[in-house]
Amino acid sequence: MSTDGVGFGVPWQVSAFQLPAEAPGAAELVTRIRELRARILFDGGRRPDFRDGEDYVDDQELDFGAWHFVGRREADGPPVGYVRLSTPQTGRLFQSRAFLGEGPFEDLLTEEGLGTAETFEHSRLVVEHRARKLGLGVHLNAMAIAAARCLGAKAMIGTSGTADGQDLFHERFGFRPVPGTRRYVERYTEDVVLMLYRAARGAGEYTALVEQLEPVFSTITVTPERALGDLPRAHGRAGSSAVTIPAPGADRRMDAEVWRPVLFEPQRAEDRGELDALLASGQVREVCDTIEEQLRELVRSREPGRKLAGAELERAVGEQLAGVDPASYGVWAWYPWSGRLVHLLPREEFRLVRTDRNRGRIERPQQRELMARRVGVIGLSVGSSAALTFAMEGIGGAFKLADFDDLSLSNLNRLRAGVHHMGLNKCVISARQMLEIDPWLDIEIYPAGLTDENMPEFFSGGHGPIDLLVEECDTPYVKIAAREHARRLGIPVVMDANDRGLLDVERFDLEPERPLLHGILGETTSADLLDLTFDQIVDLILTMVDRERISPELAASIPQIGKTLSSWPQLASGVALGGALTAEAARRILLGQPRPSGRFYTDLELLTRADRSTVA
Template identity: 75%
Template structure:
């Protein structure tokens, strides 16, 4: 079989061939290609529509005839590990994008972009076995299809792209851009799909060099379908994954890792000595030569105090979370793990994450696989499609004392993938009665503390901090800057001006606000996204604006906050304590149990709001003293001491 090996020496062999309609040979080749695609797209049940009732796999598309097909392997005669299709204008009436948009909209879209149907090619069905995805096969196949299109005279390339696993971002790195207004949910793929377009006259993004090399070499890689290695069974990944490395091999890998290091990260480890404490972890992927060198310097620097490598257990969790029935057979788990690795060394698989503030270096699964396992126990309460939707949301948290419980609960539950945290205060001894922190954190800004803890749960979270708190100068950036406007605000600060000013901004932008008042389990919800004219704080302050709340005396601030939380509904304990604040009490009394409850209440409300489930504006009490009183018991009361005696 004529094969093409990637020009930079990567172990991928790609064969390209075109299939025309007619003939048993072509029909059999198409059948096998469709089986390969459907099995990978099925993805252990994630897309059930690609499984047939008899247990087979099906992805029948007339577009296959007349299209170019590209198959990738690790070895010239090995089984296919990936595939992509390129369709030319001759079959343009069958394009997926045309069917997705409708013919009229499709042609209008091309005209608006300056292209005609006769010069637009479509690439589609990029599928790669799990164990080959992290090794770069998808990049080579996509680059190959683009190179072929340019070589064949394409002025533009168009295609549908999924969004759940970041496929749209993958294509952006090749110079494709999403067409506004084309994103919508497609049941067959169980995810949102968007149309993406590439102008062939432009460089192919960060992979321009690879595409240019392949464009020159594409003709030499083409073969007749009968020579494309499609005879016999395609072979599943388990047929080619080989044996797992033995203990000696793994020990050698570990020694190699420990022989690596990164001196420049030693400065990061001492960042707390400077004006701005560090809170961002550093990521290393050992498949990259640059990262290997950086990690080598880090370990040589002596800054690493602890190495945590549980990748074996994580891989076992990954494969059994996809297929729980494997748990009954350790041998089946071992085979599935070997298939997942696809011959890659365990030490090279996934990501090594360096936490400078603790000196820990942790080995984790790749991001999407890590998140799949980390949120696996959410299933049954939050399905995977909902989880992906939540991870696409941006959440702001103001006040990281009570608000830290909400922020950490959100991070644990997977509510939000992007966060903005604002608090000017630092951790003090009196905070330790309700914040999850240790004495070694004293004096640390509360934003930094929360960001570190959240990133220790998920090192891929996108977090911005505002350690100066929320001011007139930073308000706009907090609500609308960075990655875009917030989808939800959690407001937990003690300053009346900020509480009202934040709501004023949220109402203008249509951002819902949730708040826990930390007394009697009070949850406050303001759906400014649904009610743009809704009075702030349900009208409890009348026409008061944020400008009316500047320069308040301490007593005036207390009075305003009591009005906000409705003093008539305060618990007896807090009512009695209010008059003592500033005399016998230093500040508002708060307990860890109430703060923990507030995190749960705000998380439940946020999850429902962000998923479009019912959660109206209003105030709701979860008073544990009332809810757990004796008359609420659902079982017979115990005998009293007198009755027992």
């Protein structure tokens, strides 16, 4: 069955089959389905529990007896998407039942006036990175709902992740979150929520599509062998680059979730085909190809004493290419949010040239040492300057960014962002900007901010533990709770206070018993800082930054907050200085150079007074 991908211009081939346990070869067919799902869910290590050694694992007895829907771009192409629909016959195995618990699950159905014989389960919607944002997920979801309605479902139930807005995606189909069911699930490394759908209420903004697909359901049922086709084994693809290609006309909410670039290696046949398809799709607004100049910089930077020029320079470039066509050398980086496709050197050569001017200050062995480190940043207002400075300077090859806030107009006085960024989460903005500097950075974002639920993952889970924390949030509870975690784990903390150039350093890696914030708050713990009033928060923050040392301007502003001033005064110059100060401290700490705990002021007004001038 071929239909247009919901106005995205992509004809999707969708096949459906049901697999009884007693069917010949059922075990092998289920194994192939599970490998496809688990490889996509593993997501390059984002959800490590879906991989065991070299094998991808997602064993669920629920697979037998369920309906399986497989999506592909061409009829004979590889499967690139999947969703499962479980019928009431296997209701005792529903993963939503296991998630909620037997009693609460039955209570929920009773409260909703539903019976087990009319409630189906929707689960395991997965799409290969290279096929995302082209409408396949929408199409598969709509097909599963259409099939359930054809099979007599009055309701559908299922669990949904939340980290990438999956729950919001399902809400657009008419699913609603069940209050009180959201909680962190280790296997998925994110918060999961139970969602419920009522067939009688249509399918939200996709009602017309679901109704269009209902009569199609009976025509797409095939044998499992035909549906799966030549499904490749998953081995060897766990570390593949994330591919997210939004289509023209995708709504802003979908665009707001996109922050990872797509990397194509044109010397690989599969990537070359995908790159050609992208170029033909009309999505690319600008092609930036300076590969030949990058190659010249590369050979010059390796031998600066040779003064390469003219024919000798071109000969050195030819030796570097070693017979490879320049158009196929290195990688092409696709930035979906800007529509730019950029040709770059391979990663190590790219980084060698990009940080070449660091030498003399940061030598290449030190550069490699810094790139092996992971940095956490909490608060992406002041912290955005730190994160971008770190990325530019090569301080860290991996980052975790946490901020619950979206960019507003009043943020544009100090954040490096544009008017087109308003309404986007600050983590997304920073991640995009950092990956435009180095598309190979390993970045994880926490757009819900740092919470009690995700704090252990932020410090120790995800893609790996952090080596240093930059703390720039405004919430006293989080400021102290984060330091409690950092001290317990021996992680150094740096903070810029955005007033008088105050840099705060706490070397919990060297001083595991060091009092939080140098003992300024005494024995206060994070538990003491819950449910504070606004005035209490202001008083506490003033204590944290030492009210006796703040600038006269800030001291005069405090009483006016909420009266003549809407919030704390901050300037772009102070934020930029904070990025420099935290970067300098972090670089020294991560390289094992002297940088003791303490508080240090770089007060530009004092440092640039007339009596400080070094000339007459």
